[in-house]
Amino acid sequence: xxxxxxxxxxxxxxxxxxxxxxxxxxxxxxxxxxxxxxxxxxxxxxxxxxxxxxxxxxxxxxxxxxxxxxxxxxxxxxxxxxxxxxxxxxxxxxxxxxxxxxxxxxxxx
Amino acid sequence: xxxxxxxxxxxxxxxxxxxxxxxxxxxxxxxxxxxxxxxxxxxxxxxxxxxxxxxxxxxxxxxxxxxxxxxxxxxxxxxxxxxxxxxxxxxxxxxxxxxxxxxxxxxxxxxxxxxxxxxxxxxxxxxxxxxxxxxxxxxxxxxxxxxxxxxxxxxxxxxxxxxxxxxxxxxxxxxxxxxxxxxxxxxxxxxxxxxxxxxxxxxxxxxxxxxxxxxxxxxxxxxxxxxxxxxxxxxxxxxxxxxxxxxxxxxxxxxxxxxxxxxxxxxxxxxxx
Numbered sequence: 001x002x003x004x005x006x007x008x009x010x011x012x013x014x015x016x017x018x019x020x021x022x023x024x025x026x027x028x029x030x031x032x033x034x035x036x037x038x039x040x041x042x043x044x045x046x047x048x049x050x051x052x053x054x055x056x057x058x059x060x061x062x063x064x065x066x067x068x069x070x071x072x073x074x075x076x077x078x079x080x081x082x083x084x085x086x087x088x089x090x091x092x093x094x095x096x097x098x099x100x101x102x103x104x105x106x107x108x109x
Numbered sequence: 110x111x112x113x114x115x116x117x118x119x120x121x122x123x124x125x126x127x128x129x130x131x132x133x134x135x136x137x138x139x140x141x142x143x144x145x146x147x148x149x150x151x152x153x154x155x156x157x158x159x160x161x162x163x164x165x166x167x168x169x170x171x172x173x174x175x176x177x178x179x180x181x182x183x184x185x186x187x188x189x190x191x192x193x194x195x196x197x198x199x200x201x202x203x204x205x206x207x208x209x210x211x212x213x214x215x216x217x218x219x220x221x222x223x224x225x226x227x228x229x230x231x232x233x234x235x236x237x238x239x240x241x242x243x244x245x246x247x248x249x250x251x252x253x254x255x256x257x258x259x260x261x262x263x264x265x266x267x268x269x270x271x272x273x274x275x276x277x278x279x280x281x282x283x284x285x286x287x288x289x290x291x292x293x294x295x296x297x298x299x300x301x302x303x304x305x306x307x308x309x310x311x312x313x314x315x316x317x318x319x320x321x322x323x324x325x326x327x328x329x330x331x332x333x334x335x336x337x338x339x340x341x342x343x344x345x346x347x348x349x350x351x352x353x354x355x356x357x358x359x360x361x362x363x364x365x366x367x368x369x370x371x372x373x374x375x376x377x378x379x380x381x382x
Binding site: 019020021022023024025027028031032037039040053054055056061 | 374
């Protein structure tokens with residue numbers, strides 16, 4: 001994967017700033033907040049009720065925050081914004097997050 | 110495009126409140142370069158404290174200009190896991206902001222910041238119980254081949270016997286990445302860890318190539334005759350968004366259930382579907 005896209009920290013409206021990627025590309029931002037890897041979490045959309053892996057969510061990386069949308073109905077399900085005051089995490093668009101019981105094996109074996 | 114970057118002052122390195130393993134920024138120093146194609150190269154970085162990674166994971170890369178402007182990108186990890194070492198393969202995007210620096214400007218000894226390893230979804234490790242005996246189908250569009258080659262190398266190293274096919278879609282012969290590696294991985298079908306490799310040229314095929322240049326088709330993702338199953342137990346698709354959507358459509362038409370398909374999309378790129 002090579003995602004040559006600006007992150008929310010970068011104010012810009014340049015080429016590619018509105019390209020839709022997926023949750024894999026947003027995982028770094030969420031991994032800074034969540035304790036475990038976000039990509040394998042099953043997220044239920046608060047609007048249409050569809051469930052999908054975090055990795056499969058639509059990701060919008062070019063705006064003032066990292067925004068994740070439902071791949072079914074495109075409603076916003078989660079958002080992270082880093083501001084001088086602190087980091088905002090908005091999960092109001094999702095109804096549940098299912099974390100797998102077995103943590104991923106640690107690398108470096 | 111910015112010409113010089115320096116890692117941020119370590120003091121403001123961690124905007125994150127509680128860095129756990131893998132999600133704080135580390136300083137990385139360029140220690141090796143290898144050309145992969147006319148438009149891409151692999152950068153090897155020394156990253157003290159890097160814990161190693163799983164095949165298919167990626168890393169966030171951050172460059173900071175002297176005036177404080179910073180830009181961040183994600184790249185798949187390009188080598189089998191090695192402690193304190195990170196390699197990424199970067200494809201030049203003509204109007205990109207970061208890739209021209211990484212592909213043409215950055216020199217040995219230069220530094221940047223990395224964060225990772227990231228992601229457990231787009232990962233294939235030999236012996237994954239959810240995959241069982243396979244088979245496994247890998248579908249790459251352009252530089253989407255990078256994490257898939259990392260998976261192939263890991264299973265080669267492990268001598269894994271899961272039947273595996275890589276379908277690799279590129280625009281023309283000049284955009285082929287990892288040409289020699291793919292040849293080595295596929296030359297002897299009986300060698301442990303060997304994989305089938307199927308090249309798909311979308312614009313221009315080499316002289317004498319049996320398949321005419323065309324976009325990825327249903328036929329291209331058909332399993333080899335010797336597979337024990339008509340469908341793969343797991344499919345990994347990596348490429349530009351449009352390519353991933355197209356490949357996913359083909360897989361659904363071939364009656365693949367969604368839970369066998371894992372995808373990873375990357376942003377606008379010079380590579381065609």
